[in-house]
Amino acid sequence: MPNAEEIIATGKTRPEHYRGWDYLRLAEDCKDLPRGTLIADRRIIYGYPHIGRLLALQPGLREQFTQPFWVEEKVDGYNVRIARLNGLTLAFTRGGYVCPYTTDRLPDLLDLSVFDHEPELVICAEVAGPDNPYLESSPAFVTRDVQLFVFDCLRLDRPDFLPPPQTYALAERHRLPTVQHYGRHAPEDNAALLALLRRLDTEQREGVVFKEEAPQPRRAKYVTGSANLQDIEATATDLLDLPPEYFTGRILRLALFLKELGLEQGETIQRRLGSAFLDGLLRAMRQYESEQRCYTTFRCRLRSRDNALALLTHLDQVTGHKVQIVQRDLREENDGYWMLEFDRSYPALNGLLSHLRHGGLIFD
C-alpha cells in the first residue's frame, strides 16, 4: 500500500479541517486505495474498503470462500472509523470527513479508554438509530437516540483488518459494543445460514457480512428482503433525487432473496413493496399540497453547540448544492445536551411538484 507521500502524489487528496484541526482526505477511489482514506499528523487511516455483495447465496458462498468464515450482523446505519490522533479522538465518515456529530457523541457511544491501551487502534463501527442526522431508516432494535456497533479494527498506517477473533477479544476486553456475531460457518452450511437469514428477515434486520480468517481474507455481504423494502420505504420521497438504479437494484435484490429463501408466494410481500413506494410518495404530495414543499425533519442530540453548527456545515458540504438543509431548532435541554432539528428538502421532487402545480407539461 502507498505511503503518505505517494497518496498525496495521486493528486486526489483534498485539504479539510474540523474546528481548527487540518487533514487530507482522498476524495475518490484511487487504484487499491478506497475513497475516504485520510492523512493527519502524518499518519494514515485507510478507507473502509468496498465489500462485494452476494445476490445468490448458495453458489456465491461456494465460489467466494474456500475455507470457513465468520458471520456477523450487518447493521443499517452509517459507517465510521474512530481513532485518536495527537490526543484528539475523532470519528470519520466513509468519505473521510470528520463527522462532527459522531465525534461529539463518542463518549456516549463507547468507552474511550480503549485508546489509552491501544493508541494505534482504528475502530470501524456502524452508528444507527432513529435520531441520526444522515439516514431516514434505522434498525428496529435501536428504539431511541443512536447506538454504535463495532465490526472491525484497523491500525494507524495499516490497511489490513484484525482477524475477527482478535476483534471480538479486543471488544470484550474493552467492553466495546459490537454487532451480533453468528459464529464460524463453512460454505456448505446452507441450511443454517438460510435459517439465520430467514430469522433476520422476519426481524426486519439488514443482513450479514461473511469474513474469512486468512492472510488475504475474502469478504462478502448479503442483505435480507426486509432491508430492501425498508430502504425503499425510507427513501420513496427521494425517488427523483437518488439515482434510479438505487430503486431498481433493490427490487431485483428483493426478488432474488424471495427466490433464494423459497418465499415467492405471498400477497403480503407484494403489498409491502407497493406500499413502500406509494405511501411515501403520497405522503410527500400531501405535504407539498399543504406546505408547498417536501422535506423530512431530522433531529439529533449533541453535547456541544459548536458541533451542532459544524454538523450543519458538513451536511451542506456533502449533500450537494441542490439539497437544502434548513435549521429548524437548536436548543439546550435540561440534561445539558443540545437538541438540533433540521429539514432536508427533496429538490427534484419539489421542482417537479412545483412545475405541475403551475400546470406544466413533461416531455419524456
Added chain:
Amino acid sequence: MPNAEEIIATGKTRPEHYRGWDYLRLAEDCKDLPRGTLIADRRIIYGYPHIGRLLALQPGLREQFTQPFWVEEKVDGYNVRIARLNGLTLAFTRGGYVCPYTTDRLPDLLDLSVFDHEPELVICAEVAGPDNPYLESSPAFVTRDVQLFVFDCLRLDRPDFLPPPQTYALAERHRLPTVQHYGRHAPEDNAALLALLRRLDTEQREGVVFKEEAPQPRRAKYVTGSANLQDIEATATDLLDLPPEYFTGRILRLALFLKELGLEQGETIQRRLGSAFLDGLLRAMRQYESEQRCYTTFRCRLRSRDNALALLTHLDQVTGHKVQIVQRDLREENDGYWMLEFDRSYPALNGLLSHLRHGGLIFD
C-alpha cells in the same frame, strides 16, 4: 419548416432501404424537426411530434388550454405513419423506418382505397394487439392478432395535422378504424374528464390525448394508473435493460394519478404494484433456472415470407447489438399467412443471472 434540401443539410439523415426501395430517415430530433421525419421520392413525411404529458390534470388543463379541446383515447400500441409513395403504400415507424410487419399487414388493417381518393394523405395510427412484434403489452380490447386505430392525418410535405373534426369526417367517409373519440370539452370540465379517466382506468385502458382545434393547436396526453401498472408488468424482465427512469417515472405517475383521482387508499393497488415487479422477475428467474436464459417469445402473422425476414432484420437493427432476436419458427399456415415466432432476450438480466449462477460478487 425546412424543405428536403435543408433537412439533408442537417447531416442527421441516414440512407435506408426496404426491399430495393430507398429513402432517407432523420435519425434524431433536429431543432423543430422530429426524429423519424423521412424523405422519399423527393417528398417529405414529417415525424410524429412529441406530445407533452400532463401529470396533474386539473392545473395542467387550465394552464395548457385556453379554449375547448377534443378528447381521444390513447391506445397502448406502436405509432405508425402510412402513406402512398410512387404507387407503394408503406407504414413507417416512429423512428422513420419502413415497418415490414405493418406494411405487410396494411390490407388487413384498413381499406387502402382511401389513398386513391386522398393521394397526399399521411395516416397516423396506433397498431396494437397481442400478436404484435414490438411490445409485450397490448390493450385488453384487442383480443387476437392486431388492429389499427387512426388518430391523426398529415399530408405529404406538410408538418401540420388536420383539425380533429376533419380527421373524424375523413375516417368516416373512408370507413377507417379510429381510436375512441370522447368529444369536445372545456378545460373546466373537470368532473366529466375525471369520470372518463376513472372509467378508462377501471377498464385497463391507457389514457387520453387532448387536442385543441386552433391554427397552432396545443396538445397534451394523460395516462391512467392502470397504464403505468401494465407497463411495469409487461417489462419487469427488462428491469436491467431499460433505463431505470422508465420504472421510477411510472411509479411516480401512478402515485400522482391516485392522488388526482382520490384513490390513495387501497391494498389492491399496492399489491398490484408489488406484483407488477415481482411476478415478472420471479418468472424470469425460474425460466433462467430451467433454460439458462431469459427471453420472451413473440409471434405475429404476415402475408409474405420476405416481409417476415425483413422484420427480423429490422428488429436486429433497432434493438441494438446486445439484444438477441432469435427466429424460432416461420411456417406457412393453412390460410396462406406466414406465422413468425421469435425470441427476444434480456441481455443485462441474463448477464447478471449468469454471473450469480457462477457465484460472482457485485460491487455497487
